[in-house]
Amino acid sequence: MITPELIARINYLANKKKDIGLSQEELIEQKELREIYLQGIRGQMRDHLSRIKFVDEDDTKET
Numbered sequence: 001m002i003t004p005e006l007i008a009r010i011n012y013l014a015n016k017k018k019d020i021g022l023s024q025e026e027l028i029e030q031k032e033l034r035e036i037y038l039q040g041i042r043g044q045m046r047d048h049l050s051r052i053k054f055v056d057e058d059d060t061k062e063t
Contacts, residue, residue, distance in 0.1 A: 002040040009033060 013030040016022060022030065 002037060006033060006037060010037060 010030070010033050013022060013026060013033070016026070017030070
């Protein structure tokens with residue numbers, strides 16, 4: 001699940017990487033956090049797309 005804390009930590013690590021670099025542990029953490037974030041986004045998109053209904057112009061067929 002995407003939380004403000006997750007986003008804050010991802011941003012912190014990204015900024016630190018630009019400024020002074022990351023340790024090996026931080027690089028692993030960054031990769032894991034990004035994957036959690038991407039899984040959350042994908043889940044939200046799947047949920048959103050599953051709610052879309054297509055209706056013919058004459059409103060007779062719905063898919």
